[in-house]
Amino acid sequence: MDRLTTEQRSWNMSRIRGKDTSPERAVRSMLHRLGYRFRLHSRSLPGRPDLVLPKYGTVVLVHGCFWHRHARCPLAYTPKTREQFWSEKFDANVARDRRVARTLRSLGWRVLVVWECEVRDTELLSRRLDRSLRQGTTGPIRKH
Secondary structure (H helix, E strand, O other): OOOOOHHHHHHHHHOOOOOOOHHHHHHHHHHHHOOOOOEEOOOOOOOOOOEEEHHHOEEEEEEOHHHHOOOOOOOOOOOOOOHHHHHHHHHHHHHHHHHHHHHHHHOOOEEEEEEHHHHHOHHHHHHHHHHHHHHOOOOOOOOO
16 A cells, blocks of 8 residues: 555656656766766667767667566565556666667667676776677677
8 A cells, every 4th residue: 555645646757757766867977077078868879878979989878677577676666556567667667768769779889788787896887888898899889
């Protein structure tokens, strides 16, 4: 049973941001400190990726563990109320994520996914991102 009224729950949900989240800002700061430059939320790309690094032919998607269902992550719990609603919502989110990543790859972009829980270990994530981007220094192979 939800402890909040419908109005309180609606207000809470309206405050959940779709972009410029704390994990996304942390990843942006990390990449900037490493010397990488990027564009934000490019409307010209499917799914409006969180970060676009054209020089490296790479997009970075910063996923919240709860909304995007990070496997085996404690942050990806399922609410006890309205289980069918949440199941359908999460299934749709995961299907959209797969579709967007597949489309971006078909356009020649490399897709890196950063999970919200990974942002906690900044040193490890920083090394992973730097290594992944350095491996892709051959430049973009986008199809037009």
